[in-house]
Amino acid sequence: MSQSVLDPPTAAPAEPDRPQRKRRATNEGVVEIVGSAVAAVATIWLVFAIDGVTAWFGLFFCSYLLFFTLYGIVSWRKYGVLRMKDRLATVAVWSGAVLALVVLLAVVSYVTVKGLPVVLSKFPSFLIHDMTGGKNGNTFGVGAAIVGTVEQVALATVISVPIAYLTATYMVESRSPLARVVRNVVDAMTGTPSIIAGLFMYTIWVVPHGVNGKSGFIAAITLSIMMLPVTCRAALEVIRIVPGSLREAALALGAPQWRVVLRVVIPTARVGLITAAILGVARTAGETAEVLFTAGGGPHYNFNPFQGNQDDLPLRIYEQVFQPSAQAISIGWGAAFVLMVVVLALFILARLVGSSGSMFRVPRRSRSTVEDP
């Protein structure tokens, strides 16, 4: 018995065992799908041409329906009901997803096509001038709005990010029942309609202070009401996945909780925390409803966010949209393009930061290995 096991294999396999490779689409499959599509488009086009209808949307829609039916019939006759369902579902899933992505990208490209030429035609000046018209009364730009957006979002970040980090830490590190309540409150606040935040700050501050009530700082506070939950949730997700073993190791070595958090948890999660903050900034920079009642707007430069009305990008777009002249609307497109680029760039930055450092990399030891007592 044991002899046969110990024997070397009598016949080595002639060829190494290669995995079978399935072919994605057979020629037949391609013929069926392309054939159905061509037949559908041709038929509908013919019908539309005879009727004298020219409606691209209708042509597309009817062709798609007919294609779907034809492809279904072909698959059913050839492979049976099960394969037919599978193939139709594949077509439906792909077309739904592609349609949505195409529409979303169409929005991005529409804004680019409308806005980029405006920015480029007067390249540096569009980003520098304010809306007063300049010396000749005809050089407009979004410089003042950019300054406003940068200052307001920066202030909002300074206000909300520390609170967001601390709250996220609290939710993870504390075992008190209040932490659960806070968690639900943060969740609830992510769903706050943005106009409500604007309404709140407007009634609490702007109304009592009259004409001087609006300022960049008030807008920043309103923005931070929206930024706080977004950043907090993202930070929570990162802090929560810091391995418990790191925490326990530090505690076992006798570190007090505050040191564990400051020297172990936060450094371990720092990349994710930065990502959370940038995400919050990206989400906040485009918020309009909050600044609608609170920033004040206005065509002039105002570098001081603490006093006087201040413009910003979303508000500038809002102002331009309802202007009657085509030139004013084109400035709106320019502003929309600048805003979109800023927001998308911030998001991509967040992603790059998030993926660059490994989240669980143990922080490098600081130069002073001897800790203060």
Added chain:
Amino acid sequence: MTAIAPVEPVEWDPADDIPIVLDKRQTGADRAFRILLGSSGAIVLVLLVGMLTFLGVKSWWALKTFKLDFFTGTVWSTPIHPGVLGILVGSVLIAVIAIAVALPVALSIALMINEYAPPRFRGWLTGLVDLLAVIPSIVFGFWGLEALNRYMNGPVSWLADHLGFIPIFRTTEPGNYADSVFICGLIVAIMIVPVVASVSREVMAQAPRDACEAALGLGGTKWGTVTDVILPFARNGIVGGALLGISRALGETMAVVLVLSSSNAVSKAILGPGNGDVAKQIADTFPVSGIHSQSELTLAGLTLFGTTLLFSLGGRVIAGRAARSAS
């Protein structure tokens, strides 16, 4: 032969073996740290409670004056007859249209990324969907106003002309199809697709791979795997994602402010002008309103806030349950 030193027997008295007493008291620094953490949590709490209380106080006058009539009236005409339904129904309709359009599309994006697309594109597609979720709503609104209104004019007028016998496609003003609740719903749908897709994709990705492979191994088709393994598994997550999407859609302000034409009464004709929107009404009229109208608008805002909270908390709870059952 090496000599092994004999081990000296250690003299010890069992009475000496006392366990070390650990000082369990927190140090002062720790206490301060906890207070710092707790107070930041409290700030968040106070913020929400403060917002609700303040808006509640502001809207008290309206609540006291109109009582239940406020919530049942179907025409919003401040300050005498504020019926919140006159503008709330529009908000809800927009959200319903948005989720009806967005949900199937978002699910197909999620399925496409997880199941159908080549694996090496998965990361890219996920990133792209998340990226599209941060485009500011005012940009979508601007696009809807300038582009979608124009694009949709043909199809919408066809709907109204040929399917007008269906009540929801009936129209009061033939030929006027721009700036309608329907168009707003479409724009908001485009905005919430990434949100819903991202949530449901994440849940679907947690579906047990061995069950999927078992289904395939038994000769099931890919679609069979989707309907019998992935979708039942991810059902709660999808519902949660959809509720989140609805709460987003309800609270959406700027796109609706830019696109929707002003109205203050309920209308069944979704293709034409008619139906207001709470957020739009507040954004358009709040600063120019008198004190009583402001109180009424605040109450309307609170009603919207409450509705949104209902959906978002429900969504979180259901999605959370899905995540727990998955792990």
